[in-house]
Amino acid sequence: MRWGIVGFGWVARDYMAPGIAAAGGTLVAIADPSPMAQASAMSGGILAYDTAEAMLADAALDCLYVATPNNLHADPVRAAVAAGVPVLCEKPIAATLDDAEAIGSVVAGHLYGTAFDQRHHPAHRAMAQAIRDGAIGRPIAVRIVYACWVDPSWSPDDAGGCNWRADPAAAGGGAVIDLALHGLDLTTMLVDEPLARLHIDLQRRIHDYPVDDGGILSGRTAGGILVQSHVAYNCPEVLPRRRLEILGEDGLLVATDTMGQTAGGTVIRRCARTGEETALPFDAALSPFAAQAAAFAAAVRGDAHDFSIHRDLSLMRLFDAAYTEARSCL
Numbered sequence: 050m051r052w053g054i055v056g057f058g059w060v061a062r063d064y065m066a067p068g069i070a071a072a073g074g075t076l077v078a079i080a081d082p083s084p085m086a087q088a089s090a091m092s093g094g095i096l097a098y099d100t101a102e103a104m105l106a107d108a109a110l111d112c113l114y115v116a117t118p119n120n121l122h123a124d125p126v127r128a129a130v131a132a133g134v135p136v137l138c139e140k141p142i143a144a145t146l147d148d149a150e151a152i153g154s155v156v157a158g159h160l161y162g163t164a165f166d167q168r169h170h171p172a173h174r175a176m177a178q179a180i181r182d183g184a185i186g187r188p189i190a191v192r193i194v195y196a197c198w199v200d201p202s203w204s205p206d207d208a209g210g211c212n213w214r215a216d217p218a219a220a221g222g223g224a225v226i227d228l229a230l231h232g233l234d235l236t237t238m239l240v241d242e243p244l245a246r247l248h249i250d251l252q253r254r255i256h257d258y259p260v261d262d263g264g265i266l267s268g269r270t271a272g273g274i275l276v277q278s279h280v281a282y283n284c285p286e287v288l289p290r291r292r293l294e295i296l297g298e299d300g301l302l303v304a305t306d307t308m309g310q311t312a313g314g315t316v317i318r319r320c321a322r323t324g325e326e327t328a329l330p331f332d333a334a335l336s337p338f339a340a341q342a343a344a345f346a347a348a349v350r351g352d353a354h355d356f357s358i359h360r361d362l363s364l365m366r367l368f369d370a371a372y373t374e375a376r377s378c379l
């Protein structure tokens with residue numbers, strides 16, 4: 050599978066490129082105006098272009114991964130559709146709901162996926178299977194903590210300059226738009242139900258930037274499962290900050306350090322009758338990005354898959370309404 054990447058920054062270079070290789074694919078070319086990104090690609094024998102259009106016209110690609118800042122997803126997605134190349138686009142679909150809706154129209158009838166890598170993490174797939182097999186009985190509630198520390202001047206390459214994550218126009222918001230959609234999408238995969246209601250409260254508590262540095266989300270799935278998520282850019286990274294719990298009538302699943310970009314973490318099932326704890330086995334060497342690359346490659350080959358712009362847009366609409374209301378109260 051010959052891959053191209055638009056936006057060869059932190060997530061593309063450190064996680065998706067290794068994920069493509071681990072999934073047996075080949076990263077053929079990147080498009081990024083940054084000389085540093087181009088030099089980094091060319092040092093690995095990868096073709097480098099200034100624009101998605103130039104890359105798509107020149108390199109024979111089977112699929113494209115888009116990892117530009119949130120407000121710059123739409124143009125490369127359009128270019129991929131125009132070139133007839135399947136496209137996997139980073140989350141959120143876009144910085145605004147209008148742009149996300151526009152992408153939804155452009156990709157109609159085209160193979161498109163939003164890169165919610167955490168739904169592909171083998172620990173989360175094992176949890177979903179355990180829930181389907183009745184390991185915790187009927188699910189009652191999903192509780193998530195997904196937090197990190199993002200300094201106003203943070204840059205993955207220590208290159209200094211502006212952090213686009215703290216720029217409302219580039220990111221579409223702050224910690225909540227960056228982090229919370231992962232957990233909400235993951236919840237719908239784990240319990241196999243869409244989200245029906247969502248409320249958000251925000252804070253700008255620690256960092257001096259114009260976007261939220263933390264938020265609490267609460268909601269309910271269509272079948273009545275309660276969902277709660279705390280996401281933050283203001284949590285010191287030595288503290289515990291990646292935890293996912295699913296409470297059911299017969300037990301509790303607790304995943305620690307599985308949310309994020311890396312392989313591994315642990316999942317424990319605690320029995321509601323005896324309190325006994327057992328570890329849930331999964332492939333701790335397979336990263337969510339490798340699993341995601343394999344899943345998208347399989348979709349490109351025509352296999353069954355669970356990428357869906359309709360599902361992702363429904364979530365984005367619910368999220369946007371709650372986020373807009375929350376920002377008006379900040």
Ligand SMILES: NC(=O)c1ccc[n+]([C@@H]2O[C@H](COP(=O)([O-])OP(=O)(O)OC[C@H]3O[C@@H](n4cnc5c(N)ncnc54)[C@H](O)[C@@H]3O)[C@@H](O)[C@H]2O)c1
Binds near residue numbers: 139140205310
């Ligand atoms: N799934 C995850 O876990 C995860 C993690 C981090 C980031 N992301 C998402 O990935 C995207 C990129 O995030 P990042 O952390 O890698 O950012 P980054 O700033 O490290 O990288 C972005 C890259 O895009 C390039 N770029 C800017 N404008 C461009 C254009 N017009 N055409 C081509 N390239 C352009 C920049 O030069 C840079 O190299 C965002 O949408 C973010 O939300 C997802």
